[in-house]
Amino acid sequence: MSVTIKKIAKDLQLAVSTVSKALSDSHEISAETKARVFEYAARLDYIPNPYASSLKKGKSKNIAVILPEVADSFFSAAINGIEAVAQEKGYHTMVYLTHEDIKREQSIVRECRNGRVDGVLISVVAGDSLHEHLRDLYTNEVPLVFFDRVCEPIETARVVTDDHHSGYIATKHLIEQGCRKIAFLTMPGDLAITHHRQQGYEQALRENGIEIRVLYGTDREEENLAMIREVLQSADRPDGIIGSIEKLALQVYTTCHAIAVNIPRDVKVIAFSHLQIAALLNPPLTTITQPAYEMGKTAATLLFRALEKKQDVKHEHIIIPSVLVARASTEVL
Amino acid sequence: MSVTIKKIAKDLQLAVSTVSKALSDSHEISAETKARVFEYAARLDYIPNPYASSLKKGKSKNIAVILPEVADSFFSAAINGIEAVAQEKGYHTMVYLTHEDIKREQSIVRECRNGRVDGVLISVVAGDSLHEHLRDLYTNEVPLVFFDRVCEPIETARVVTDDHHSGYIATKHLIEQGCRKIAFLTMPGDLAITHHRQQGYEQALRENGIEIRVLYGTDREEENLAMIREVLQSADRPDGIIGSIEKLALQVYTTCHAIAVNIPRDVKVIAFSHLQIAALLNPPLTTITQPAYEMGKTAATLLFRALEKKQDVKHEHIIIPSVLVARASTEVL
DNA sequence: GTGAAAGCGCTAACAC
DNA sequence: GTGTTAGCGCTTTCAC
Numbered sequence: 001m002s003v004t005i006k007k008i009a010k011d012l013q014l015a016v017s018t019v020s021k022a023l024s025d026s027h028e029i030s031a032e033t034k035a036r037v038f039e040y041a042a043r044l045d046y047i048p049n050p051y052a053s054s055l056k057k058g059k060s061k062n063i064a065v066i067l068p069e070v071a072d073s074f075f076s077a078a079i080n081g082i083e084a085v086a087q088e089k090g091y092h093t094m095v096y097l098t099h100e101d102i103k104r105e106q107s108i109v110r111e112c113r114n115g116r117v118d119g120v121l122i123s124v125v126a127g128d129s130l131h132e133h134l135r136d137l138y139t140n141e142v143p144l145v146f147f148d149r150v151c152e153p154i155e156t157a158r159v160v161t162d163d164h165h166s167g168y169i170a171t172k173h174l175i176e177q178g179c180r181k182i183a184f185l186t187m188p189g190d191l192a193i194t195h196h197r198q199q200g201y202e203q204a205l206r207e208n209g210i211e212i213r214v215l216y217g218t219d220r221e222e223e224n225l226a227m228i229r230e231v232l233q234s235a236d237r238p239d240g241i242i243g244s245i246e247k248l249a250l251q252v253y254t255t256c257h258a259i260a261v262n263i264p265r266d267v268k269v270i271a272f273s274h275l276q277i278a279a280l281l282n283p284p285l286t287t288i289t290q291p292a293y294e295m296g297k298t299a300a301t302l303l304f305r306a307l308e309k310k311q312d313v314k315h316e317h318i319i320i321p322s323v324l325v326a327r328a329s330t331e332v333l
Numbered sequence: 334m335s336v337t338i339k340k341i342a343k344d345l346q347l348a349v350s351t352v353s354k355a356l357s358d359s360h361e362i363s364a365e366t367k368a369r370v371f372e373y374a375a376r377l378d379y380i381p382n383p384y385a386s387s388l389k390k391g392k393s394k395n396i397a398v399i400l401p402e403v404a405d406s407f408f409s410a411a412i413n414g415i416e417a418v419a420q421e422k423g424y425h426t427m428v429y430l431t432h433e434d435i436k437r438e439q440s441i442v443r444e445c446r447n448g449r450v451d452g453v454l455i456s457v458v459a460g461d462s463l464h465e466h467l468r469d470l471y472t473n474e475v476p477l478v479f480f481d482r483v484c485e486p487i488e489t490a491r492v493v494t495d496d497h498h499s500g501y502i503a504t505k506h507l508i509e510q511g512c513r514k515i516a517f518l519t520m521p522g523d524l525a526i527t528h529h530r531q532q533g534y535e536q537a538l539r540e541n542g543i544e545i546r547v548l549y550g551t552d553r554e555e556e557n558l559a560m561i562r563e564v565l566q567s568a569d570r571p572d573g574i575i576g577s578i579e580k581l582a583l584q585v586y587t588t589c590h591a592i593a594v595n596i597p598r599d600v601k602v603i604a605f606s607h608l609q610i611a612a613l614l615n616p617p618l619t620t621i622t623q624p625a626y627e628m629g630k631t632a633a634t635l636l637f638r639a640l641e642k643k644q645d646v647k648h649e650h651i652i653i654p655s656v657l658v659a660r661a662s663t664e665v666l
Numbered sequence: 667g668t669g670a671a672a673g674c675g676c677t678a679a680c681a682c
Numbered sequence: 683g684t685g686t687t688a689g690c691g692c693t694t695t696c697a698c
Contacts, residue, residue, distance in 0.1 A: 002447055004691060015669040020693060030667060047447035052691030055384040055674050076409045083430045095428045097416050114335055114380035253613045280586045282615030337675060348685040363683060385675030388690050
């Protein structure tokens with residue numbers, strides 16, 4: 001068995017409560033006793049049982065990070081930011097992946113409601129508008145922070161990037177580079193983030209009298225590749241494509257390579273992406289780069305404000321700007 | 334307050350233990366009572382307090398995944414595999430990042446020793462040979478599985494890829510493509526994984542009477558870029574480079590782009606990498622692709638065998654082969 | 667400054 | 683088939 005307060009108390013001929021207080025450096029305990037306890041605890045390599053104290057205190061020192069997936073470079077970077085803050089604050093990070101499945105999201109969120117975690121950071125699944133499970137968290141007073149993909153009907157803290165504006169400047173960029181037939185490649189469903197990007201796109205097109213053309217991808221890669229191929233080989237092939245999701249943009253690249261459509265000569269491509277190596281692609285990919293690490297860090301910091309300082313952060317809506325990095329994929333030849 | 338067994342017992346005029354047994358579907362309890370309990374629990378949306386049961390049962394249903402970082406595509410994919418298995422088994426995944434810092438690794442591992450987690454999956458930090466903290470886990474009977482980066486002196490379950498052989502075939506591949514001055518780019522420190530790759534490299538060179546040339550990177554990107562640049566501009570520039578770490582290989586790409594050294598004409602490049610988009614790079618990068626998702630999944634499965642079936646998996650050393658995918662970066666022009 | 671005792675929510679041995 | 687009870691390891695009143 002591992003060493004407990006009880007054992008320390010017995011060996012040191014002290015009461016359990018005295019040891020407990022000594023270990024938490026209570027002012028009620030004499031310096032001398034504290035020293036004895038600390039020293040002995042260190043000698044036995046005492047590590048407190050987190051469950052006993054969690055049970056008693058009603059807090060776990062755990063946070064949940066619920067993500068659609070982690071293969072994506074955006075979420076990897078975000079985890080980094082979140083975990084960094086959590087570790088600094090002495091919290092533990094539980095990671096859950098929903099794989100874009102609302103059922104999983106629901107059951108995961110449900111499990112977050114009985115003390116296993118003190119707070120939740122979430123980037124919601126795409127494609128569905130159910131959100132009662134999130135509201136329930138809320139009712140159970142588990143602080144909740146949205147980052148990147150928010151669920152708009154739930155009024156709580158959120159950290160996002162300026163998606164509308166990003167969609168707008170991405171589109172303007174293509175127009176400036178001479179594109180006149182610009183397609184917006186996105187996923188179906190009601191993901192606020194892609195909607196906002198699309199709205200920015202549409203606004204820019206409207207201002208320039210250009211026709212709107214939205215293409216929808218699916219979860220299946222082969223289907224997407226076939227669809228993209230068809231579009232690129234069609235008579236009115238777009239001369240510019242905006243990938244609202246990194247994965248989709250890369251599928252455009254794959255297709256172009258496969259059927260020898262030249263980027264940027266035949267079609268210019270810009271992507272919402274967090275890829276570190278966009279510059280190493282063929283051709284280097286113009287990106288709207290989201291501040292993933294920053295967003296993760298900020299979201300976590302917000303959560304800890306709610307947890308530790310009991311501050312109400314419900315109404316904090318933080319927007320961290322993305323930056324457009326122009327590269328060869330949108331160059332005028 | 335949230336709903337507890339006590340409340341259900343009181344409302345249903347049953348004993349706490351009866352409710353507890355009913356909820357765990359014990360055969361001691363009548364079907365009728367079970368039904369009443371289940372129904373009422375569902376109606377109140379009862380969620381068991383994990384800490385109470387963990388405290389009592391001495392197990393947490395949590396596992397720890399300790400990684401150097403997560404920005405890397407390899408570890409992202411591995412987390413995916415691990416989390417998938419954990420979720421299926423009803424376990425929770427705690428993710429910890431060491432950022433290659435042995436001190437952090439030590440303190441994280443220490444925290445895993447008092448019941449917070451039932452088992453640990455780890456890919457150890459590079460560059461240091463301290464491992465007493467790992468041995469301690471061991472002594473506390475916390476099952477431990479190494480994946481990818483193992484700590485060899487600790488005799489426990491491990492899931493790795495065939496690094497020696499991979500190093501060997503990577504080198505042979507370069508030789509077959511006509512390279513005669515082949516450099517191995519790696520990190521200093523005693524990481525078994527890079528050592529094995531290096532040994533494979535050295536063996537292939539020895540068999541072909543080619544001189545060994547090992548280049549060491551650091552944690553600082555600028556330093557690496559400067560070093561790589563110097564090597565590429567030197568009189569006896571290598572005609573082939575093996576990146577034993579994905580990041581280093583990409584730094585070679587960055588440098589080549591910057592100083593207009595042509596891959597593969599001037600220098601051929603092959604990398605140990607899990608990049609999905611290696612084919613989209615300029616030029617497409619030849620890789621030794623590690624089965625990251627598989628490795629994560631296998632490691633987790635092994636851990637659960639130890640946890641659930643109490644099987645001794647200490648002596649399981651599973652090797653999952655990597656595959657060489659030849660692309661343009663090693664093409665003969 | 668220290669100790670005794672209750673109790674967090676749950677489980678499991680044992681009694682009835 | 684159901685209830686009583688003790689206790690997991692810790693914190694926190696409240697006595698002394």
